[in-house]
Amino acid sequence: MNSKEQNAFxxxxxxxxxxxxxxxxxxxxxxxxxxxxxxxxxxxxxxRIILADLLTTRDLESLRPSLDRIxxxxxxxxxxxxTSVRFLFILRNRLESASDIPAEEKKLWxxxxxxxxxxxxxxxxxxxxxxxxxxxxxxxxRIQFLExxxxxxxxxxxx
Amino acid sequence: MAxxxxxxxxxxxxxxxxxPDTRWMDTPVDFRPGTWLYPGKAExxxxxxxxxxxxxxxxDADWKLPPNWKEIILEGMRERLDRYRSFRxxxxxxxxxxxxxxxxxxxxxxxxxxxxxxxRAELLRSVYRRYFTKAGQMFGKFAGARDLTEDVIKxxxxxxxxxxxxxxCSVFCPYGIDTAEITMIGRELLNLIGCNVxxxxxxxANCYMKGNHLGIQPHGLVDSMDFLVENIxxxxxxxxxxxxxxxxxxxxxVPPSGDIFADPGTFALMGQLMLFHExxxxxxxxxxxxxxxxxxxxxxxxxxxxxxxxxxxxxxRLGVKWILGGECGHMWRVIHQYMDTMNGPADFxxxxxxxxxxxxxxxxxxxxxxxxxxxxxxxxxxxxxxLDPARNDGVKVTFHDSCNPSRAMGLLEEPRYILKHVxxxxxxxxxxxxxxxxxxxxxxxxxxxDENMEMRMRGGLPRANAVRHVHEKFGVNMLSCVCAIDRATxxxxxxxxxxxxxxxxxxxxxxxxxxxxGENKRTQNLxxxxxxxxxxxxxx
Numbered sequence: 001m002n003s004k005e006q007n008a009f010x011x012x013x014x015x016x017x018x019x020x021x022x023x024x025x026x027x028x029x030x031x032x033x034x035x036x037x038x039x040x041x042x043x044x045x046x047x048r049i050i051l052a053d054l055l056t057t058r059d060l061e062s063l064r065p066s067l068d069r070i071x072x073x074x075x076x077x078x079x080x081x082x083t084s085v086r087f088l089f090i091l092r093n094r095l096e097s098a099s100d101i102p103a104e105e106k107k108l109w110x111x112x113x114x115x116x117x118x119x120x121x122x123x124x125x126x127x128x129x130x131x132x133x134x135x136x137x138x139x140x141x142r143i144q145f146l147e148x149x150x151x152x153x154x155x156x157x158x159x
Numbered sequence: 160m161a162x163x164x165x166x167x168x169x170x171x172x173x174x175x176x177x178x179p180d181t182r183w184m185d186t187p188v189d190f191r192p193g194t195w196l197y198p199g200k201a202e203x204x205x206x207x208x209x210x211x212x213x214x215x216x217x218x219d220a221d222w223k224l225p226p227n228w229k230e231i232i233l234e235g236m237r238e239r240l241d242r243y244r245s246f247r248x249x250x251x252x253x254x255x256x257x258x259x260x261x262x263x264x265x266x267x268x269x270x271x272x273x274x275x276x277x278x279r280a281e282l283l284r285s286v287y288r289r290y291f292t293k294a295g296q297m298f299g300k301f302a303g304a305r306d307l308t309e310d311v312i313k314x315x316x317x318x319x320x321x322x323x324x325x326x327x328c329s330v331f332c333p334y335g336i337d338t339a340e341i342t343m344i345g346r347e348l349l350n351l352i353g354c355n356v357x358x359x360x361x362x363x364a365n366c367y368m369k370g371n372h373l374g375i376q377p378h379g380l381v382d383s384m385d386f387l388v389e390n391i392x393x394x395x396x397x398x399x400x401x402x403x404x405x406x407x408x409x410x411x412x413v414p415p416s417g418d419i420f421a422d423p424g425t426f427a428l429m430g431q432l433m434l435f436h437e438x439x440x441x442x443x444x445x446x447x448x449x450x451x452x453x454x455x456x457x458x459x460x461x462x463x464x465x466x467x468x469x470x471x472x473x474x475x476r477l478g479v480k481w482i483l484g485g486e487c488g489h490m491w492r493v494i495h496q497y498m499d500t501m502n503g504p505a506d507f508x509x510x511x512x513x514x515x516x517x518x519x520x521x522x523x524x525x526x527x528x529x530x531x532x533x534x535x536x537x538x539x540x541x542x543x544x545x546l547d548p549a550r551n552d553g554v555k556v557t558f559h560d561s562c563n564p565s566r567a568m569g570l571l572e573e574p575r576y577i578l579k580h581v582x583x584x585x586x587x588x589x590x591x592x593x594x595x596x597x598x599x600x601x602x603x604x605x606x607x608x609d610e611n612m613e614m615r616m617r618g619g620l621p622r623a624n625a626v627r628h629v630h631e632k633f634g635v636n637m638l639s640c641v642c643a644i645d646r647a648t649x650x651x652x653x654x655x656x657x658x659x660x661x662x663x664x665x666x667x668x669x670x671x672x673x674x675x676x677g678e679n680k681r682t683q684n685l686x687x688x689x690x691x692x693x694x695x696x697x698x699x
Binding site: 130137138 | 192617624
């Protein structure tokens with residue numbers, strides 16, 4: 001895929017992903033740049049890296065940071081795991097239906113995307129675990145505080 | 160002459176395929192888990208004398224509203240339109256230019272169109288038009304008006320508690336509409352029918368009855384302070400003796416209670432206590448007004464006034480000359496924008512004058528209260544304290560402008576001035592994310608609960624994204640701030656988005672760097688971690 005084709009792929013991949021994950025907000029979110037649009041910034045940067053490196057990299061794990069940037073955002077959008085990794089399958093479908101990519105290359109793309117999807121699910125699970133852990137930490141703090149407030153000073157509390 | 164695009168050029172980018180299936184008015188709210196807040200406990204409402212205490216949940220179909228709820232809301236709106244000219248102006252003025260649309264951190268982090276400030280305000284405006292304007296009464300939806308229904312109340316509850324009242328949108332509004340005040344009125348109206356949030360109303364009840372949001376009684380407060388004093392003694396060898404309720408002290412010091420009980424706020428408070436000891440100022444704390452913050456401001460003006468009044472009542476009772484506020488955020492919006500008309504003028508107090516430098520803080524001539532960073536920046540400027548920034552070596556710090564001190568009181572330079580004197584490595588985040596343009600922590604204005612953690616992570620994304628940038632570019636590992644809510648909400652935010660970055664108060668770094676008369680050679684910072692260059696650090 002040459003750079004022109006890659007850019008066209010990137011644009012349609014990004015548009016479809018935004019439409020899928022942020023319905024009703026896609027145009028506005030796309031409009032902003034940089035720090036005033038962290039979602040768009042993260043998706044565009046990460047997708048560009050994934051698309052550019054997917055075929056050339058020897059170690060798919062090197063794409064984990066880019067995947068992480070996208071999945072970490074999607075993991076806090078109240079979306080199920082499937083929807084949170086759908087962006088990879090959007091790309092997969094586009095590649096499958098592309099008529100100008102040689103069959104061998106297409107096969108390689110798809111194999112690698114499937115492997116990438118496994119990593120994306122792992123990341124999603126880690127994000128959700130972190131999120132619940134943060135909630136538990138907050139609850140623990142509250143309980144510790146309540147316990148200290150109802151325990152006499154002689155017993156180590158502050159009551 | 161400027162080239163103006165032709166209609167056809169503009170329209171070619173409009174896709175009618177992407178128009179939502181239903182209009183926003185006809186799209187009822189979906190209470191998604193991780194997004195909404197638990198309702199106020201009945202006993203807290205009873206403590207405060209608020210209407211309609213009951214057990215309910217936003218997920219229930221029946222919210223157990225009072226039978227005449229509609230009448231109450233409309234009468235409440237009428238009263239507020241008469242009382243606050245600003246409210247009427249904000250209801251009438253918006254031209255829906257969209258300048259605010261992509262400025263809200265919740266919109267940027269979630270993409271939910273109803274989190275655009277313009278649309279969030281429209282939730283209330285549509286009802287205003289229907290019942291208070293001729294056009295709305297005559298033309299209904301064509302004039303942007305809609306009937307007040309229970310679904311509208313549910314929508315208000317959901318979205319007015321997804322606004323942190325940070326006022327970033329108001330910075331960009333060409334008309335100066337303060338959308339935070341629209342949210343505040345929206346929440347006030349909800350309070351009239353008993354639709355409030357526990358994370359707000361219970362701290363308010365605690366503060367009303369016991370003097371602080373956490374509900375700690377006076378002896379518990381003193382014990383907690385003793386614990387911090389012991390820690391300071393362990394680190395410096397110096398015994399600090401803060402006093403409580405001491406009549407005749409020159410200054411009443413009011414920190415946010417979160418800093419007395421929870422890390423990392425405790426470290427910031429220790430730094431302040433060390434500074435006061437070193438400069439020998441004559442101050443006291445109050446156990447009656449042991450809370451600088453004001454969660455009342457997240458519910459209604461009436462509750463704001465009640466909590467704020469305690470500070471001034473205590474200043475009068477103790478006979479102090481002026482008030483020194485701690486590293487707090489929303490305390491300062493109340494002090495600078497509402498206090499004087501609510502509980503002022505505080506003419507029984509004096510314009511604050513630093514007893515160390517003699518600087519007269521004229522800007523506080525009305526409120527008689529200054530922020531501790533103003534006090535400390537003045538001490539540094541006048542060369543009254545000795546600092547060793549090397550003790551903070553290894554700390555690469557950036558500064559998060561807390562929404563209220565920055566946008567409500569213009570406190571932009573003082574914290575930076577301090578940081579540059581106590582640390583060698585200070586880095587700013589990108590311009591569009593700091594100072595007046597600062598992004599909220601995502602948990603202010605009563606949204607810092609645990610049940611809405613997903614929403615907090617969405618709302619905090621723009622801030623975290625800027626922190627991530629300076630972390631990757633400069634190796635920043637510390638996010639400093641001057642707000643107790645930030646110190647509670649930013650740590651989980653960082654743990655999720657940028658785990659290598661910790662959070663601290665500005666005065667924690669002051670406490671580390673402060674050279675105190677008679678102190679032992681310091682080997683640990685205020686977190687009991689080895690100081691750079693110490694034997695312990697070398698052993699590690």
